[in-house]
Amino acid sequence: MSVRTRFAPSPTGLLHLGNVRAAAFNWLFTRSLGGVFILRIEDTDVERNVEGGEKAILEDLHWLGLDWDEGPGVSGSHGPYRQSERSALYASEVTRLVDSGGAYPCFCPEGAADREGVSAEEVTHQYSGFCRGLDSAERNARLVAGEPHAIRFSVPRDQSEVAIQDEVFGSISFPTNDIDDFIICRTDGRVTYNFGVVVDDIGMGITHVIRGVGHLSNTPKQVLLFDAMGADRPVFAHLPTVLGPDGRKLAKREGATSVQEMKAQGYPPGAVLNYVSLLGWSHPEEKEILSNEELVASMSLDRVGRSDCQLDPDKFRWVSAQHLAQESLEGLVDHVAPFIDRDRFRSVGENLSAVIDTLRTRLSTYTDINDHLGLLFPEDEVHAGALRKKVGADPEVTTTLTAVRDRLQALERWEEETLGAAIREAGILAGVKGADLFHPLRRVLIGSEKGPDLGKILASLGMEEGIRRIDQALS
Numbered sequence: 429m430s431v432r433t434r435f436a437p438s439p440t441g442l443l444h445l446g447n448v449r450a451a452a453f454n455w456l457f458t459r460s461l462g463g464v465f466i467l468r469i470e471d472t473d474v475e476r477n478v479e480g481g482e483k484a485i486l487e488d489l490h491w492l493g494l495d496w497d498e499g500p501g502v503s504g505s506h507g508p509y510r511q512s513e514r515s516a517l518y519a520s521e522v523t524r525l526v527d528s529g530g531a532y533p534c535f536c537p538e539g540a541a542d543r544e545g546v547s548a549e550e551v552t553h554q555y556s557g558f559c560r561g562l563d564s565a566e567r568n569a570r571l572v573a574g575e576p577h578a579i580r581f582s583v584p585r586d587q588s589e590v591a592i593q594d595e596v597f598g599s600i601s602f603p604t605n606d607i608d609d610f611i612i613c614r615t616d617g618r619v620t621y622n623f624g625v626v627v628d629d630i631g632m633g634i635t636h637v638i639r640g641v642g643h644l645s646n647t648p649k650q651v652l653l654f655d656a657m658g659a660d661r662p663v664f665a666h667l668p669t670v671l672g673p674d675g676r677k678l679a680k681r682e683g684a685t686s687v688q689e690m691k692a693q694g695y696p697p698g699a700v701l702n703y704v705s706l707l708g709w710s711h712p713e714e715k716e717i718l719s720n721e722e723l724v725a726s727m728s729l730d731r732v733g734r735s736d737c738q739l740d741p742d743k744f745r746w747v748s749a750q751h752l753a754q755e756s757l758e759g760l761v762d763h764v765a766p767f768i769d770r771d772r773f774r775s776v777g778e779n780l781s782a783v784i785d786t787l788r789t790r791l792s793t794y795t796d797i798n799d800h801l802g803l804l805f806p807e808d809e810v811h812a813g814a815l816r817k818k819v820g821a822d823p824e825v826t827t828t829l830t831a832v833r834d835r836l837q838a839l840e841r842w843e844e845e846t847l848g849a850a851i852r853e854a855g856i857l858a859g860v861k862g863a864d865l866f867h868p869l870r871r872v873l874i875g876s877e878k879g880p881d882l883g884k885i886l887a888s889l890g891m892e893e894g895i896r897r898i899d900q901a902l903s
């Protein structure tokens with residue numbers, strides 16, 4: 429049997445770390461087994477949908493490299509893939525369930541217990557089951573009279589508990605008495621979350637449901653529906669809770685870092701995927717820095733743990749830094765360039781590749797470049813110029829700087845290696861070496877004795893600017 433999984437976001441806000449993790453685990457697990465990954469948009473809660481929500485989700489998934497085999501924009505043979513386009517299917521499944529005796533019309537007013545998003549703990553009352561007991565004559569009469577009604581699921585009362593087997597949380601039983609005859613179709617004809625999900629999971633042939641543990645409390649209702657509809661239950665795997673950096677529960681829709689923010693902050697998509705994969709899962713050899721391919725090769729549900737995991741921004745930055753370190757210089761230049769604040773750093777230009785090469789070890793994200801460009805390109809040029817002149821005022825330094833400038837000007841190729849060699853040769857000519865040679869030169873070039881290799885600095889500045897700074901010190 430081939431694996432079929434789904435990621436089922438609601439377009440009610442931006443994708444954040446919590447739901448990206450669900451997407452990532454589904455995708456990695458599916459790709460590791462050569463299965464089919466489906467994107468389903470759960471957009472039936474019209475009041476909560478946000479404008480452009482679906483488009484943003486698709487863009488974020490594209491950016492993360494989480495491609496889907498069936499879903500919006502791809503199609504497939506189990507569609508449509510938006511719940512809003514599946515109403516007719518739901519209606520016929522409701523009718524089928526009523527006809528088979530698995531559900532019944534209920535003429536009582538709908539209560540709080542039946543709304544999506546109300547957790548079991550918040551439910552203060554259970555439905556009494558009143559309309560379940562109506563005799564068929566009365567029921568039919570009220571239906572014929574067109575009395576408004578919802579449809580409730582007949583929870584089987586002959587079984588004392590609903591047992592589920594979860595790949596992560598093991599076997600769990602829920603007392604059937606705690607589950608009231610929940611509404612599957614509202615008075616206005618819209619189906620409820622639990623019903624829609626099950627109809628879709630059956631219709632789309634989903635074999636594995638991988639999602640946050642927040643949905644564990646919905647699972648008993650869902651398995652009862654699978655059973656009542658005569659379908660095989662999928663394998664369930666609930667992922668542990670993600671806590672915010674403050675140790676508090678990550679609010680489902682607020683306070684969490686969105687994919688768009690991570691993108692704007694210059695995290696590479698591979699680092700985001702790597703980081704979220706470590707939220708509840710670990711590599712068999714405890715490796716922490718993993719490419720997409722390595723993640724696919726090593727992902728398995730049996731290494732998903734139950735303990736809560738806490739977001740750690742420092743660790744996220746560290747993971748990102750490792751990914752940046754593995755990038756080729758060419759790739760890094762392409763990725764960093766769009767993040768450079770051109771208003772602050774106007775003079776960064778032709779030597780971008782050398783600039784990035786000089787600063788790359790300091791970067792954890794692409795935007796970090798703006799925290800370090802000032803080292804090579806001071807924003808306060810007047811102050812930097814004054815400092816250069818002060819350094820050059822020392823007669824011994826003047827001799828060194830003059831020798832360096834002469835060697836540099838004679839260079840045919842302005843490159844890191846030739847620049848380094850030219851400085852050493854100038855040192856020999858001027859009779860200085862080590863700190864006596866390098867410190868004043870670095871102070872003239874970047875205003876500090878310590879810093880990157882001089883060959884790298886000069887390559888980053890380019891010939892004109894490098895010579896200009898030395899000349900300024902000598903003036």
Ligand code: GLU
Pocket residue numbers: 436437438470625638639643
């Ligand atoms: N639409 C649900 C959510 O965004 C997912 C439902 C599911 O995975 O079963 O939380």
